[in-house]
Amino acid sequence: MLSFDNRLLNELPGDPIQGPQLRQVHGALWSRVDATPVSAPRMLAWSPEMATTLGLTAADMQSDAMLQALSGNGLLPGMQHYATCYGGHQFGNWAGQLGDGRAIFLGETVNAAGERWELQLKGAGATPYSRRADGRAVLRSSLREFLCSEAMFHLGIPTTRALSLVATGDSVIRDMFYDGHPEREPGAIVCRVAPSFIRFGHFELPASRADIDLLRRLTEFTMQRDFANMAFPADMPLHERVPIWFGEICRRTALLMAEWMRVGFVHGVMNTDNMSILGLTIDYGPYGWIDNFDPGWTPNTTDASGRRYCFGRQPDIARWNLERLAEALALLLPEPAPLVESLGMFDSTYGQAWSQGLAAKFGLRDWQDDDAALMSEIFELMTRAEVDMTMFFRLLGDMDMQAPKAEALRAAFYREELWEDFHPPLYSWLQRYGERLKRDNLSQEARQTAMHKVNPRFVLRNYLAQQAIDQATEGDTSMLQQLFSAMRQPYDDLPQHAALYALRPDWARQKAGCSMLSCSS
Structure with missing residues (x-):
């Protein structure tokens, strides 16, 4: 199934003390600590692409032994639980020892192609680095991490990956907004995967x-x-x-x-x-x-x-x-x-x-010195006019630049009054942009194809993730699965996902989880 060699444990010094008790760890890069068992683990989602990369089959992922391992309730042959020790600058200030406060490793596996992958469970319980916290993770943060890890991969952006999302069956107390109003939330665990989790x-x-x-x-x-x-x-x-x-x-x-x-x-x-x-x-x-x-x-x-x-x-x-x-x-x-x-x-x-x-992004054959002013002008206009970034570039790629019309970009504006104010300068910019495109002598089809390869149709907007969280909290994972499907083809225009391509709705502008989030999110 999986073959582990755990080089970090074997080649770097470890903490002589075992267990999750808080301590300053000196002269060591890792500490042995067991994951805390959960009461009723249930697989909510898993990534077929990541599983295949690791050499795992659907049957492997659906086995009880795998579920127990991915929930922290057990270990597969070769797996070992541990957490690593590190520090860091947080918001510009040295914070001292930090470490894996809610991440517990399963070890390092090497697949059939010779690729090394570290596996770790985020939310699997307390470690020596949990800093008076419980080491657990809530469903909302775990679902967001699972989706975003894989969404970034399919966008072509270097990222850690996610193998699985498991509901624990246990509740976790969190003060989401740090305002003195903690609440019970459902717990969950993500299995994160990367060639290395070593950090600055x-x-x-x-x-x-x-x-x-x-x-x-x-x-x-x-x-x-x-x-x-x-x-x-x-x-x-x-x-x-x-x-x-x-x-x-x-x-x-x-x-x-x-x-x-x-x-x-x-x-x-x-x-x-x-x-x-x-x-x-x-x-x-x-x-x-x-x-x-x-x-x-x-x-x-x-x-x-x-x-x-x-x-x-x-x-x-x-x-x-x-x-x-x-x-x-x-x-x-x-x-x-x-x-x-x-x-x-x-x-x-x-x-x-x-x-x-x-x-x-702008469909140019290459960058020329005078392009900077043209791009700066449109970015300034987009900021002042509150134009949606993702929608703007997709519509720009679709536009017939032989006869450019500002109206073709109207759907990217969030506010009608700003459209009225800014469509004249937008039209003026389109004229200059069109003249710039003529230098490259690309066909409309070639330009559109090139732009659609780098300007996604779908991105994981916060309001969409929050809708999936709200439904999953009630036991419905249909939105989770829909988002997981759409994000695996982010550059394609798929009719079945048309509703997911829409602008952020007005109700989500200030709603918790849909605009800004806390560090516990």
């Missing part, structure tokens, strides 16, 4: 403690296991390898940011402990997709005042986080200059990837 914070914590030996061992391990494709000369010393390796992390992170910006995705909590060393989207909390275009929008209620993690700041925050990682890795080098130089990889990669992404 795994390196920051030993660096903060001046534990150079542990930092060195973790760095060597990560290079060998997770970056095996980087062929370093056998005799190259670590201090020479680190800047090259860090440059690759910068490159991957830059590409990820360009992809988020391309589809209008906002992570919401870009703390350094939520940054993947592999450049994957990781930790789906109060995320969201831009509805009406607004670079200052954040889905996170905790971030509402400062907007540190708003849509438009994501590339800058990613670079800031890389600087913090560089500070940690600098302890392994005689001097930090090579790491500073490697940071330039982020700047150059992001600049090129974003320019290419914009050219693709």
